[in-house]
Amino acid sequence: MVSSTTVSGVWARIRRIAASDTISGLVMLGFALAGLLLANIPASAHVFEMVAETHVGVPATNIELPIGHWAQDGLLTIFFLVVGLDLKQELTTGSLANPRAAAVPMACAVGGMAVPPLIFLAVSTMFSRFGPGGAGMETVATGTVLPGAEIAQGWAVPMATDIAFSLAVLALFAKGLPGAIRAFLMTLATVDDLLAVIVIAVCFSSLNAWYWFLGIALCAFVWALLVKRRRVPWIAVGVVGVLAWVMMFEAGVHPTLAGVLVGLLTPAREMHGEATPRAERYRDKLQPFSALLALPLFALFATGVRFEALSPRMLLSPVVLGIACALVIGKPVGIMLTAWLSTHVAGLRLAKGLRVRDLFPAACACGIGFTVSFLIASLAYADSELSGEARFGVLVGSLVSAAISGVLLSRQAKRYRAAAASAAVDGVDSMADVAADVVEHMNEDGTVSVDAAELSPHAVERYRSRRDGR
Numbered sequence: 001m002v003s004s005t006t007v008s009g010v011w012a013r014i015r016r017i018a019a020s021d022t023i024s025g026l027v028m029l030g031f032a033l034a035g036l037l038l039a040n041i042p043a044s045a046h047v048f049e050m051v052a053e054t055h056v057g058v059p060a061t062n063i064e065l066p067i068g069h070w071a072q073d074g075l076l077t078i079f080f081l082v083v084g085l086d087l088k089q090e091l092t093t094g095s096l097a098n099p100r101a102a103a104v105p106m107a108c109a110v111g112g113m114a115v116p117p118l119i120f121l122a123v124s125t126m127f128s129r130f131g132p133g134g135a136g137m138e139t140v141a142t143g144t145v146l147p148g149a150e151i152a153q154g155w156a157v158p159m160a161t162d163i164a165f166s167l168a169v170l171a172l173f174a175k176g177l178p179g180a181i182r183a184f185l186m187t188l189a190t191v192d193d194l195l196a197v198i199v200i201a202v203c204f205s206s207l208n209a210w211y212w213f214l215g216i217a218l219c220a221f222v223w224a225l226l227v228k229r230r231r232v233p234w235i236a237v238g239v240v241g242v243l244a245w246v247m248m249f250e251a252g253v254h255p256t257l258a259g260v261l262v263g264l265l266t267p268a269r270e271m272h273g274e275a276t277p278r279a280e281r282y283r284d285k286l287q288p289f290s291a292l293l294a295l296p297l298f299a300l301f302a303t304g305v306r307f308e309a310l311s312p313r314m315l316l317s318p319v320v321l322g323i324a325c326a327l328v329i330g331k332p333v334g335i336m337l338t339a340w341l342s343t344h345v346a347g348l349r350l351a352k353g354l355r356v357r358d359l360f361p362a363a364c365a366c367g368i369g370f371t372v373s374f375l376i377a378s379l380a381y382a383d384s385e386l387s388g389e390a391r392f393g394v395l396v397g398s399l400v401s402a403a404i405s406g407v408l409l410s411r412q413a414k415r416y417r418a419a420a421a422s423a424a425v426d427g428v429d430s431m432a433d434v435a436a437d438v439v440e441h442m443n444e445d446g447t448v449s450v451d452a453a454e455l456s457p458h459a460v461e462r463y464r465s466r467r468d469g470r
Helices: 004-019 021-040 042-053 067-092 103-130 148-154 163-173 179-203 211-226 234-251 257-264 278-302 312-316 318-344 356-365 371-380 384-425 457-468
Strands: 055-057 064-066 137-139 145-147 439-442 448-451
Touching: 004 021, 004 278, 021 042, 021 163, 021 278, 021 384, 042 067, 055 067, 064 067, 067 179, 067 234, 067 257, 067 278, 067 371, 103 137, 103 148, 103 179, 103 318, 103 356, 137 148, 145 148, 148 318, 148 371, 148 384, 163 179, 163 356, 163 384, 179 257, 179 356, 179 371, 211 234, 211 257, 234 257, 278 371, 312 318, 312 384, 318 356, 318 384, 356 384, 371 384
Parallel strands: none
Antiparallel strands: 055 064, 137 145, 439 448
């Protein structure tokens, strides 16, 4: 029989894994690549498609969806609930609580979402004017010729930044960078999530009967009352949350937004003598389910699209090329341009010690679209082939952005470490005081050997001059 101590130990280990940006990001990437392979390898394609298309319904309702759609419309609600809780905490006590301090990253989030659609539409327009399909027409990877207006429906796909993946890249390659850069990226990605939610609600919802919205409002009101009680009745809270999801679905609003709604209505300040805010605690408890269950399964089915010919020719599709260029080029251009205008024209200020050019590697990491971009791709295109190409474009653009930002962040981090060590040498008598990984050894013959791997040549020369002058 398994003891409660063992269970709590396993759960603690799972929570640590889920809290790691690097591990959770790699898990989701692994599932995304697995979905792409399973859907296109002849031996597994049929089984994968059969599982994805198996319909499951909710009793006493007309809600019946394939398993693949349940991963998108059902499980992904957990992710959006975590997003909502994060947003509430950030708006109340976090980086967004002081609009003046968060003004530049907030503005950069808007700029980073405005430019990618322009890049995508520019690529689409070039294909429709000069491509082989003829004036106003575009040829996709399958050889099908479609109107340019139909291709342009994917304008919103490259708008979103995946906060989990971008922070995973930062964790992997940005060791030694100032915390202000991570804070900038966190604030930007949080605002990006909020704006993406608004885009989904406004542009990809087909509103139905008005009385469903009364139901949504009632669920929101009851949720807000229940989560403020001293003892929260969790069964009732769960029922209200499910009802809110059903009301959203029936109202024609994407049901995952129910998670954002109830998350924003959860208290983000300590109450009833509690040590931590409820929004923060609930977020921490749900994070493992979001990072290790909801997001990986969503990525598995989102990329599990069957292509007639998965070949380099796909990269010449206006959908794939447009989305990839929008993520790789549009995101950093929009962020950097907005950062420069905010600081040089609008008079806003970055965090102390940061310059606009310091933001470029992190801005490249914002080209990692993934989760929300996959979702928008499935909403923007009714045609399964176009939706599949859009998701493939997101995958390509995100991987290229991750590679570029990884290289740039690694170089930037190395420069910061060298600069910090160089500055430290000027004020210390022993290089052992410079950093934990810079060690000075006294040899038996009286000479001194120094491990100076993290120092620039200029710093080493100054150190030698200081010692020789003693």
